[in-house]
Structures are given as structure tokens and as C-alpha cells.
Amino acid sequence: MGRIRALFNSKQNGILNIYFTAGYPGLNDTETIIRTLTKAGVDVIEVGMPYSDPMADGPTIQQSSSRAIKQGMTVDLLFRQVTKARQHSDVPLLLMGYLNQMMQYGMEQFVNKSVSAGIDGLIIPDLPLDIYEKEYLDLIRQSGLDMVFLITPQTVEERIRYIDSLSTGFIYMVSDASITGAKSGISLKQIEYFKRIEAMELKNPRLIGFGISNAETFDKACQYANGAIIGSAFIKALEKSDTDLEGSIFEFIHSIRKPATV
Amino acid sequence: MRFTADDRGFYGDFGGAFIPEMLYANVEELRSRYLEIIEDQDFQNEFRGLLKDYVGRPSPLYLAKRLSQKYQTSIYLKREDLNHTGAHKINNTIGQILLAQRLGKSRIIAETGAGQHGVATATVCALMGIQCIVYMGEVDIARQAPNVSRMQMLGAEVRPALSGSRTLKDATNEAIRDWINNPVDTHYIIGSVVGPHPYPDMVARFQSVISEEIRWQLKEQTGSEDPDLIIACVGGGSNAAGAYYHYLDNDNIRLIAVEAAGLGVDSGESAATSVLGSKGIIHGSRTLLMQTPDGQIIEPYSLSAGLDYPGIGPMHAHLIDSGRAEAVSITDDEALEAAFECAKLEGIIPALESAHAFAALEKIEYGSDDIIVLNLSGRGDKDLETYIKHLTGDGKD
Numbered sequence: 001m002g003r004i005r006a007l008f009n010s011k012q013n014g015i016l017n018i019y020f021t022a023g024y025p026g027l028n029d030t031e032t033i034i035r036t037l038t039k040a041g042v043d044v045i046e047v048g049m050p051y052s053d054p055m056a057d058g059p060t061i062q063q064s065s066s067r068a069i070k071q072g073m074t075v076d077l078l079f080r081q082v083t084k085a086r087q088h089s090d091v092p093l094l095l096m097g098y099l100n101q102m103m104q105y106g107m108e109q110f111v112n113k114s115v116s117a118g119i120d121g122l123i124i125p126d127l128p129l130d131i132y133e134k135e136y137l138d139l140i141r142q143s144g145l146d147m148v149f150l151i152t153p154q155t156v157e158e159r160i161r162y163i164d165s166l167s168t169g170f171i172y173m174v175s176d177a178s179i180t181g182a183k184s185g186i187s188l189k190q191i192e193y194f195k196r197i198e199a200m201e202l203k204n205p206r207l208i209g210f211g212i213s214n215a216e217t218f219d220k221a222c223q224y225a226n227g228a229i230i231g232s233a234f235i236k237a238l239e240k241s242d243t244d245l246e247g248s249i250f251e252f253i254h255s256i257r258k259p260a261t262v
Numbered sequence: 263m264r265f266t267a268d269d270r271g272f273y274g275d276f277g278g279a280f281i282p283e284m285l286y287a288n289v290e291e292l293r294s295r296y297l298e299i300i301e302d303q304d305f306q307n308e309f310r311g312l313l314k315d316y317v318g319r320p321s322p323l324y325l326a327k328r329l330s331q332k333y334q335t336s337i338y339l340k341r342e343d344l345n346h347t348g349a350h351k352i353n354n355t356i357g358q359i360l361l362a363q364r365l366g367k368s369r370i371i372a373e374t375g376a377g378q379h380g381v382a383t384a385t386v387c388a389l390m391g392i393q394c395i396v397y398m399g400e401v402d403i404a405r406q407a408p409n410v411s412r413m414q415m416l417g418a419e420v421r422p423a424l425s426g427s428r429t430l431k432d433a434t435n436e437a438i439r440d441w442i443n444n445p446v447d448t449h450y451i452i453g454s455v456v457g458p459h460p461y462p463d464m465v466a467r468f469q470s471v472i473s474e475e476i477r478w479q480l481k482e483q484t485g486s487e488d489p490d491l492i493i494a495c496v497g498g499g500s501n502a503a504g505a506y507y508h509y510l511d512n513d514n515i516r517l518i519a520v521e522a523a524g525l526g527v528d529s530g531e532s533a534a535t536s537v538l539g540s541k542g543i544i545h546g547s548r549t550l551l552m553q554t555p556d557g558q559i560i561e562p563y564s565l566s567a568g569l570d571y572p573g574i575g576p577m578h579a580h581l582i583d584s585g586r587a588e589a590v591s592i593t594d595d596e597a598l599e600a601a602f603e604c605a606k607l608e609g610i611i612p613a614l615e616s617a618h619a620f621a622a623l624e625k626i627e628y629g630s631d632d633i634i635v636l637n638l639s640g641r642g643d644k645d646l647e648t649y650i651k652h653l654t655g656d657g658k659d
Contacts, residue, residue, distance in 0.1 A: 051557075051558065052426065052558040052559045053426070053431065053435055053544070053545075053559050055281070055282060055285075055435060055438055055439075055545075055546070056282035056284060056442070058439070059424075059425060062425050062426070062435075063425070066425075066426065069558055074556050075556055075557075098543070098557075099280055099543055100542045100543040100544070100553070100557045100559075101556070101557040102557075103541070103542055103543065103557065104540075104542060104553065104555065104556060104557035105556075105557070125282035125283065125284075126280045126281055126282050126543065126546070127280070128278065128279060128280055128281070130270075131278070131280075149283070150282065150283040150284070151283060152283050152284050152286075152287070154284075154286070154287035154288075154445055155283060155286065155287070156287075159286075163283075174283065174284060177284070177442065177443060177444075177445045177446075
């Protein structure tokens with residue numbers, strides 16, 4: 001059984017998934033960040049592959065990506081960093097990147113390298129569902145990697161069912177019509193949407209992302225899904241951490257979830 | 263072979279809609295309705311009426327006698343430079359604003375590089391009384407100040423794109439983000455035959471008025487509606503798509519796509535996508551684009567801001583990849599020289615973009631009895647500062 005499935009089998013509530021951009025703040029911080037997030041008790045780690053034109057991401061993630069690329073971040077280096085980090089962590093690890101990066105690397109080679117580096121799943125926001133089904137589904141299924149797709153408040157029911165049928169691991173619920181890091185707080189309208197999806201009884205677990213930035217929004221999201229994803233807020237915390245990266249990570253995670261639950 | 267989009271927006275291997283789910287509903291609304299709307303008779307009447315009375319179409323097809331004499335052939339200029347706002351860009355923005363109204367949208371966003379598409383969008387928004395926000399790279403805002411003022415005078419808000427290289431590519435990213443954040447009331451007017459399906463097809467259809475007119479104008483003047491060659495510059499490729507459109511399936515007509523080589527194809531400062539690019543995804547479309555081996559998109563360079571785009575539209579990627587169109591690369595200096603030649607021989611100051619198409623006359627082979635149509639996509643007023651620098655020998659070295 002894959003790590004992601006095992007996690008959701010043993011824990012259905014309060015899943016904390018943290019996103020960070022590989023190669024940021026320092027080029028070689030990836031290993032430290034994964035190791036520290038693991039120690040701090042995070043349930044899932046999403047490693048962002050820095051991209052020059054991240055269409056679905058907000059300014060915080062784009063800025064961290066630009067800096068990582070400038071510092072020399074590459075896909076090969078990322079695989080080496082993750083391979084090392086895997087020795088200190090058994091937490092489910094996902095790679096989040098854009099399809100062009102995989103196309104240039106070669107999708108088959110990318111998948112093989114992901115598996116051997118200890119990656120558990122992929123999130124490729126600009127991969128169209130029909131292209132996935134036609135060109136990559138067999139490859140992904142054979143590799144054992146989970147494939148996580150996004151839904152938004154605008155996604156209609158029929159399409160949500162289709163996405164649920166193609167997804168493994170979990171479904172990434174975009175909390176609002178927004179890019180990452182755009183808003184704060186959760187509105188009544190969003191809660192209606194969370195409830196609507198909850199009532200659909202999808203086969204996949206659900207994690208809510210975008211606009212989750214602190215304990216309050218995390219707890220709220222957890223009431224309506226299996227957990228939530230924090231990205232931009234975590235990267236902002238790293239921004240301020242030039243001297244003590246590990247300390248900043250512990251401090252941030254503990255501000256979301258009390259250390260007692262670790 | 264088929265050169266227009268299939269029903270999924272593919273041109274051979276190129277095109278499609280590679281977009282995140284956050285954009286799916288917006289793009290799907292457009293995809294499912296654009297054909298029905300633009301094929302509707304009411305729409306066509308209004309579109310044609312505005313092109314005639316507001317834009318000033320048909321634009322003349324003019325036999326450039328002194329230029330023809332110099333190059334020992336027959337060169338006809340399609341005068342898109344005479345359109346309202348000074349370029350072909352307005353054909354598309356008129357079409358899209360009418361479409362946006364029929365979709366019930368109350369807010370328009372657009373991206374712009376040099377400001378030409380931004381001005382054309384601000385113009386139609388003023389015409390229709392619709393709110394307009396134009397994203398423009400901070401760097402471009404500084405170097406294209408007159409166009410920024412024009413957009414503001416037309417009532418548009420110009421928002422600086424502060425991310426990445428702060429040029430056209432980033433203005434496009436910002437506009438896409440705005441659309442993600444405003445999925446219900448906003449229509450995004452893309453300025454070229456780029457972006458996710460249905461944009462490349464939709465914009466090409468609006469621009470196809472160019473080749474539609476060339477057909478009957480050429481027939482009137484020469485007795486045949488078919489030229490031997492059509493020359494057009496390609497950044498994203500909307501003026502070229504419009505000039506080629508009704509001739510795509512006629513293999514006897516050579517299509518020449520002129521790209522900007524910048525300081526030279528091998529100089530590292532270039533925008534010659536068909537030579538330097540490889541297959542990848544940019545702004546939601548699978549096409550040819552300039553990128554690193556790791557798939558990071560490279561910032562292109564051309565003195566001409568309208569050709570300064572790291573990709574080309576998927577239709578052009580397919581035309582060039584399949585051999586239907588021939589790509590030619592023209593440097594900054596060659597384009598400047600051609601602009602001055604056109605000014606002196608024909609009394610027309612072309613846009614720097616269009617000057618690249620003129621420069622191709624030196625690079626390609628043709629016969630003395632050939633008929634060449636060159637799409638003069640825009641006028642050179644906006645480039646005067648660049649031209650003056652060249653005149654005084656103070657140009658970019």
C-alpha cells in the first residue's frame with residue numbers, strides 16, 4: 001500500500017499538508033525542510049518544482065520559484081535532494097509542478113525518477129484530464145504513483161465525478177476562485193461549497209487548499225474535509241528565517257497545530 | 263492536411279487547452295459558445311458594421327510600385343496600418359468585445375506588450391462603455407509611455423505586472439491570474455492567436471477579414487484572387503493568421519512567416535522561436551517556445567516589442583513544423599533598414615514589427631512575375647523614437 005493511502009486509512013481528520021518551493025530560501029534547504037517538517041509532525045509534504053511561469057500560483061510562490069531558479073534549482077537536483085531527504089522521512093511526499101517541466105524531462109523518465117526518489121504522488125495543475133487519460137494514465141497507474149487533481153467552486157458535479165474517478169490519493173479542493181495566497185479567512189459561501197462537496201461522498205479523501213494560512217482557517221477547513229494544505233503562508237514564514245530555518249519551521253507548524261498532538 | 267483547429271483546438275500536435283482547473287469554467291464557457299455567437303447573423307452584422315464604419319475597413323490593397331521595381335517583382339501592401347488605432351489589432355478587439363457583451367460580461371481584462379493591443383482593447387471598451395483593465399509589464403510601461411497615456415485617456419486602468427521579467431509574458435500571467443480571481447463577470451481579451459483553445463481559433467477568425475479582403479481586392483486588381491506569396495511578421499502571429507487564413511489550404515501559395523532575430527539568431531538575444539524553440543507549453547497552449555533544457559521559459563529579445571514573445575501561436579507552430587509555411591528570421595538592423603527603405607520608396611512609415619516583413623524581401627527567393635502580398639500590419643508612429651535614434655546613429659549597439 002502506498003504511503004498516502006496508508007495515511008488516510010489511519011487518519012481521516014486534521015491532515016496537515018505543507019507546500020514549499022524546492023530550492024528556497026537556500027538552494028540546498030530542501031532536505032532540511034523535509035526533515036524538519038517530518039519532525040514537526042506534518043502529515044503530507046508537497047514539494048513545489050520551481051517554474052518560470054506558474055500560472056496557478058500567486059506572487060509568494062512565484063517569487064520563491066524565481067529565486068530558486070536563479071539559485072540554480074533544476075529537476076535533477078530536486079530528485080537528488082528528495083532522495084537524500086527520504087532517508088530521514090517516511091511522510092508522504094508529492095511533487096507539484098507544471099506539465100512543461102515533465103514534457104521536457106520526458107514523462108516516463110520523470111515518473112521513474114520520482115518513484116526511485118521516494119515520491120508518492122504528483123500534482124500537475126495544467127495537465128488536462130483528457131490528455132492524462134489518453135497519454136499518461138497507464139504509465140502513472142503502473143508506476144504506483146498517486147495522481148492528485150484539483151476541483152474548484154466552479155467545477156460542475158459531472159466533472160467532479162470524472163475527476164474523482166481519475167484521482168488517486170486525494171482530491172485537492174481549491175477553496176475559492178483564487179490563486180494561491182490571495183485571500184484570508186473563510187466565507188459562508190465557501191462553507192456552502194465545502195458542504196456540497198462533502199455531501200457528494202466521493203471515493204477520494206479531500207484536502208482543502210488556497211487561502212489556508214493559520215490555525216483558524218486550518219481548523220475551519222478540517223471541519224468539512226479530511227484536512228488542508230498550507231503553501232504561501234509557510235513560504236512567508238521561511239522568508240523571515242535566514243538565521244534559524246528549523247526554528248522557524250517548528251514555530252510555524254506549532255502555530256497551526258499544538259505540539260501536544262504530535 | 264488540415265491547418266485550422268479541430269474541435270478540441272488542436273492544429274496537428276499543437277494547441278489544446280493546458281489550463282489549471284481554476285480556469286476551466288471560464289475557458290469552457292467560451293469554448294462552448296464562441297462559434298454559435300460569432301456565426302450568428304446579428305453578431306456578424308454588428309461586427310461587419312463596426313469594421314466598416316468605425317475601423318475604416320476594407321483596408322486598401324496597394325501596389326507598391328517603387329518597391330516592386332526595386333525587387334523586380336509585384337508587391338502589394340495590405341494596409342492594416344490605416345485602421346483606426348493604427349494596426350490590425352482592432353479587428354480582434356471589436357470581435358471580442360461583441361462576444362463579451364453576448365456572454366453578459368461587465369469587465370474586460372487584457373495583456374499588452376508594446377501597448378498596441380492594450381490601446382485597441384481600451385478603445386473598444388470606451389466604445390461600449392465597459393470597464394477595462396490592462397496588464398502591462400513594469401518594464402514596458404517605462405519604455406512605452408505614450409501608449410500608457412493613450413489607454414488612460416481612453417478610460418482604461420493600466421496595472422503594472424511586477425512579477426518575473428516584468429514584460430509581456432508576465433503581463434499575460436497577471437491577466438490570467440485576474441481571470442482566475444474573477445471567473446464570473448470578466449472576459450479576457452487575448453491579443454494574439456495564442457493561449458488555450460478557443461483563443462487561437464477565435465482570434466484567427468476575427469483577423470481572417472484580412473485575407474477575405476485580399477481575395478476580392480487582388481481579383482479586382484489582377485484578375486486572380488490568389489497571390490504567389492504572402493509575407494507577414496509573426497510574434498504571437500495574429501496578423502499573419504489573418505493574412506493567411508483563406509489561403510491556408512492552397513498549397514500553391516507560399517506563406518512566409520517572418521520572425522524577429524533580435525541581435526542575431528545565435529546571439530542569445532533573439533525571438534526567433536521557430537529556430538530556437540522546441541515543443542512545450544506556454545499560456546495554456548502546446549506550441550513551439552523558447553525554453554531551457556529544464557523547461558523554464560526564456561525571455562526573448564527583439565527591438566520590436568510586438569515580436570518579443572517567447573512562443574508562437576499553435577497554428578503557426580503547425581504550419582512551420584509541417585513545412586506549409588517558411589520561417590525567415592530578421593535582425594533588428596535589417597528591420598530598421600527596411601523601415602527606412604519603405605519610408606523613402608513608398609512614403610509609408612511602417613511599424614517596426616511590419617518592417618521585419620519588408621526585410622524578408624531580401625532573404626527569400628521569388629520570380630519577376632510573382633505576385634507578393636505583404637501584410638503591413640501597423641504604422642510606425644509608435645516607433646518614431648527608435649527610428650530617430652537610428653537616424654542620428656544613436657541606436658542600440
